Amino acid sequence: MSDKTVPTKIYLTENEIPRQWYNVRAAMKEKHDPFLNPATLKPCTADDLRGVFCDELIEQELNQTDEYIDIPEGIVEFYKMFRPSPMVRAYWLEKLLDTPAHIYYKFEGNNTSGSHKLNSAVAQVYYAKQQGLTHLTTETGAGQWGTALSMACAFYGLDLTVYMVKVSSEQKPHRKEVMRTYGANVVASPSDTTEVGRKILAEFPTTGGSLGCAISEAIEKAVKTENCKYVLGSVLDHVVLHQSIIGLESKAALEKYGVTPDIIIGCAGGGSNLGGLISPFMGDKLKGKNDIRFIAVEPASCPSMTRGKYVYDFGDTGKTTPLMRMYTLGCGFMPSANHAGGLRYHGMSPIVSKLYHDGYMEAVSVEQTKVFEAAEKFARCEGILPAPESAHAISVAIDEALKCKERNEKKTILFGLTGTGYFDMTAYKAYNDGTMTDYIPTDEDLQRGFASILDIPQNK
Numbered sequence: 001m002s003d004k005t006v007p008t009k010i011y012l013t014e015n016e017i018p019r020q021w022y023n024v025r026a027a028m029k030e031k032h033d034p035f036l037n038p039a040t041l042k043p044c045t046a047d048d049l050r051g052v053f054c055d056e057l058i059e060q061e062l063n064q065t066d067e068y069i070d071i072p073e074g075i076v077e078f079y080k081m082f083r084p085s086p087m088v089r090a091y092w093l094e095k096l097l098d099t100p101a102h103i104y105y106k107f108e109g110n111n112t113s114g115s116h117k118l119n120s121a122v123a124q125v126y127y128a129k130q131q132g133l134t135h136l137t138t139e140t141g142a143g144q145w146g147t148a149l150s151m152a153c154a155f156y157g158l159d160l161t162v163y164m165v166k167v168s169s170e171q172k173p174h175r176k177e178v179m180r181t182y183g184a185n186v187v188a189s190p191s192d193t194t195e196v197g198r199k200i201l202a203e204f205p206t207t208g209g210s211l212g213c214a215i216s217e218a219i220e221k222a223v224k225t226e227n228c229k230y231v232l233g234s235v236l237d238h239v240v241l242h243q244s245i246i247g248l249e250s251k252a253a254l255e256k257y258g259v260t261p262d263i264i265i266g267c268a269g270g271g272s273n274l275g276g277l278i279s280p281f282m283g284d285k286l287k288g289k290n291d292i293r294f295i296a297v298e299p300a301s302c303p304s305m306t307r308g309k310y311v312y313d314f315g316d317t318g319k320t321t322p323l324m325r326m327y328t329l330g331c332g333f334m335p336s337a338n339h340a341g342g343l344r345y346h347g348m349s350p351i352v353s354k355l356y357h358d359g360y361m362e363a364v365s366v367e368q369t370k371v372f373e374a375a376e377k378f379a380r381c382e383g384i385l386p387a388p389e390s391a392h393a394i395s396v397a398i399d400e401a402l403k404c405k406e407r408n409e410k411k412t413i414l415f416g417l418t419g420t421g422y423f424d425m426t427a428y429k430a431y432n433d434g435t436m437t438d439y440i441p442t443d444e445d446l447q448r449g450f451a452s453i454l455d456i457p458q459n460k
């Protein structure tokens with residue numbers, strides 16, 4: 001295929017929005033280990049999860065056999081407001097790097113949440129509404145998930161309480177106003193509105209909070225509120241399932257021009273965008289149909305895959321969730337406050353963890369200043385101001401493209417550009433002012449997090 005035949009943007013039509021999500025677990029010969037009930041250490045049943053989650057989402061969470069799962073028409077209708085998202089050929093970045101590599105990115109930032117989070121938010125709220133729920137709770141770190149969920153709750157008419165990680169709510173006051181505009185009640189976490197919040201505050205009075213704390217608060221609030229459930233924006237299998245829309249659209253767009261990626265790169269916080277982007281491609285790899293390299297990129301300050309342990313751990317600091325076997329820094333890990341925004345979660349999607357553990361993908365970590373160098377480079381030549389999370393993927397895409405230049409290899413690189421950085425100006429300011437620092441936890445720092453991992457037979 002000659003370069004000229006691929007347009008800068010490949011758009012699918014509305015009718016080409018996938019009508020089914022792709023469930024990569026069906027293609028995995030070995031599934032990830034089951035969730036465990038922390039009280040009994042037995043695999044979780046649907047009933048174990050019902051106190052916290054919506055019924056349909058529990059079904060999807062436990063479905064490891066159906067490779068394709070229908071997307072209800074009501075969700076497709078909402079998707080049409082912001083999908084299909086563009087597949088962009090990064091001609092200008094290629095030119096800047098003077099690389100023979102072809103670089104593509106799938107851009108998920110064209111909606112008010114500014115990220116891919118809306119793909120799962122709309123699905124989760126749709127099912128909650130169908131079940132007759134009237135209220136949802138959740139946590140948000142950088143704010144994209146809270147915003148996405150606020151948008152979906154406004155659309156379907158549900159009340160929403162968002163526990164926002166305190167440092168983020170201070171760094172991003174305008175995020176809160178976006179959520180309030182969509183009708184959400186936003187609480188800085190840890191807060192004194194929950195028992196677990198009060199407990200964490202008593203123990204760590206100056207903490208800036210973490211996703212793990214905010215999750216505990218949101219779960220407690222859901223359990224104590226009538227007709228209310230908790231929803232999560234990443235990590236869980238059903239979120240990865242919803243995010244497979246990214247990978248399915250990517251595959252369809254590239255296939256129009258006969259393009260097959262050699263390398264797919266995504267940033268990894270809880271693993272949902274990465275899991276969704278790679279899902280259909282990984283399904284093919286597991287069936288021996290391709291030999292794509294998949295690379296997860298995480299911050300050096302929160303290195304769950306590259307330096308974490310593959311063990312059973314809680315999804316939250318308050319130790320209330322089921323146990324998941326995943327790469328984790330320990331549910332007691334407190335990320336450094338100087339780290340900008342997202343990708344601060346202690347754990348990792350069990351699906352992504354399992355694929356990584358079994359050698360189907362790679363993981364690398366990148367320091368914050370290097371991430372912002374990549375963000376700046378990208379913004380100046382491709383025009384889009386990237387979210388710092390997304391810039392982790394950009395940074396490694398640039399590294400790989402430069403390796404292609406050194407070796408004179410014409411590889412095709414696809415990365416996920418998960419969102420825009422308009423609300424990350426505090427971080428960009430630190431970078432522009434030259435005051436941004438790189439925090440890399442010492443082994444001792446990590447040890448403190450690992451100490452919170454349960455000492456159970458499954459972890460021996």
Ligand SMILES: *Cc1c(COP(=O)(O)O)cnc(C)c1O
Pocket residue numbers: 114115116117142144145233234235267268269270271272273274342343387389390418419420
């Ligand atoms: C939330 C978020 C991420 C990380 O979350 P994952 O679940 O790992 O995908 C990455 N980029 C943006 C823009 C986000 O909002």
